[in-house]
Amino acid sequence: MISKNQIKLIKSLQQKKYRKLYQLFIAEGVKVIQELLNSNYELVELFTTQELFPNVEKSKLNYISEAELKSISALVTPNECLAVFIIPEKVKIDYSNTLQIALDDIRDPGNMGTIIRLADWFGVQNILCSEATVDVYNPKVIQSTMGSIARVNVMYCDLKKELLSAKVPVYGTLLEGENIYAEKLLQPAIIVLGNESNGISPEIQQLITHKITIPRFGTLQQTESLNVATATAIVLSEFCRNN
Amino acid sequence: MISKNQIKLIKSLQQKKYRKLYQLFIAEGVKVIQELLNSNYELVELFTTQELFPNVEKSKLNYISEAELKSISALVTPNECLAVFIIPEKVKIDYSNTLQIALDDIRDPGNMGTIIRLADWFGVQNILCSEATVDVYNPKVIQSTMGSIARVNVMYCDLKKELLSAKVPVYGTLLEGENIYAEKLLQPAIIVLGNESNGISPEIQQLITHKITIPRFGTLQQTESLNVATATAIVLSEFCRNN
Structure with missing residues (x-):
């Protein structure tokens, strides 16, 4: 009843x-x-x-x-x-420990769910989100995490302030970044992922200490960009493969 | 009008x-x-x-x-x-040339679209599909390719017959496979991706010459599996990063 x-x-x-x-x-x-x-x-x-x-x-x-x-x-x-x-209370994040992800205005619930699943797979314990990022407790996000939400801590915050106070390398994928396959990727670190249409906002770009890019292998130059969730998969794989 | x-x-x-x-x-x-x-x-x-x-x-x-x-x-x-x-006519595929992807009953239009976009990004020219794979000309697939369909050839076929005749290494992600980060990945090759719920079918598994797996880095062992599109991103990234 x-x-x-x-x-x-x-x-x-x-x-x-x-x-x-x-x-x-x-x-x-x-x-x-x-x-x-x-x-x-x-x-x-x-x-x-x-x-x-x-x-x-x-x-x-x-x-x-x-x-x-x-x-x-x-x-x-x-x-x-x-x-x-x-909804659990905010926990204080220990940035000195391995990898964290920061989401700068991710709007699509499916992308958010997939990123949480990837974080779970690659052992990322915390995801920082800008206030404009889609709500993790949106039913569509909860469903698309396939249960991974139970193991990843998601925290909404003033992203700029949080990145400034973290005192660890901040990586972000930008067109003019260094080839991710050629870089020595450091940990602890925070990886910033940008909005589906606009990428990482100018304000947050200023806080990126390590600009990286995933090179395109297709010879045809029209391919626009990778979806943010598939880019996350590749970046996390690169960070973890040698550690 | x-x-x-x-x-x-x-x-x-x-x-x-x-x-x-x-x-x-x-x-x-x-x-x-x-x-x-x-x-x-x-x-x-x-x-x-x-x-x-x-x-x-x-x-x-x-x-x-x-x-x-x-x-x-x-x-x-x-x-x-x-x-x-x-709808274009089938073209004969030259397997001696770099990487191809084979889809064994992928059912979700969004996954299919994302995989085509990834193929375009990583320079994969051909995607073989089992007859039960979602139709690439489904409007949802066309939209989710974001135009990449214009640069990637998608062919429906008897996948078993086609893999047998290709005469190149056939890679597939299976739980008992070798760690993808430790393997020397050969090209030319075909990478087989399996159905969202059931993985690669037993019939096609028999034709896999190189079993690979993406290791889990999370310490919590409950994480079920990666979504097929994010797994494709990681596998293609690994095949291309050293070539």
Whole structure:
């Protein structure tokens, strides 16, 4: 069973302003929910059409019908279960430890999700985000992380201020940068990734201490650029391959 | 102006069976259309709401209203222009020349588009596809290639037969493969990429002569796997970085 007030609350969490107000977010599907349950995220309420989570406290578990699930889901095809979790508090980042990523106004939820999955794969523990970066607790981002959100800390901040205070090399991919394959890539470091259309903003470019570029191998010069998520894959691979 | 028959034909091209029947496909937006016009693709008809293409033959150019564009577009927000092109005939692939990619049942249009863009960036001229791979002339694929489709040859084939006849090393990413960062990667070669859920099919796995794997750097072992498009980025980067 699910009450009208619960439906109203959960549906409101599809909007950033209500996630911010209540400090709650929703996750859907067994895999994502299970990974969040296995992490430090704190469950508020779990709604499920089937017995899928034997270890969840009974007081937080609600069995609902498929029609009820449809009424609260952010997905076109709802996925057996939906959970409400608490948005964790900010943690202080230790920059002296390995690699971090900084996102300068990434707007596409799918790109953000893919970058979180890549961070998880390559052992990047923290992602700094400019305030204009898409909200990580947007349901589309949560779904596209495939559960990796449970293992990567995402922090929104004044990116300029944070980069200035970090006191580690700041890498950024810029057209005039050095060939990434020829550079000795240092760690600890922060790798800045720019907006899908405009790249890294001029203000943040000034804080890049190491400009790098991924060379194009195609002989035809029209290829515009790599998608930010595939560029992230290549940059993280290069940073990690020799370490 | 656009006739009812033209609307009917163009809308039918959103479906694979009609693209196959007429050997035609649609492309939308100035960038994608311009790149196709600059390539060997043959234009049949161009519909536009503005004067955007001064060099297109007048007989193929049709000025239409925004409402008319909306009636033929496959996009939620139509993009000033739509063109109909002829699907090119198959070309014989020369495997002795550098790198090729083979797709074993890739189903997601966005992944296919991203892989074509990566192929273009890394100078891969040919992509072989199993018959069950998503149709490259699907409007969603065409849009997500951002014009790279104009420079990469995509061929559907009996993948098993084609790999057997190619007589070059066949690489595939498999869990039990050799660490890609430690391997000497040979060219010419074919790199096989598998289905999003099931990976490379058992039948095609038998034809892989060089099994490789991208090692996980995260210390937490739950990370499931990389998305196929980001894995492609890393594999192509590794093949090209030392050549």
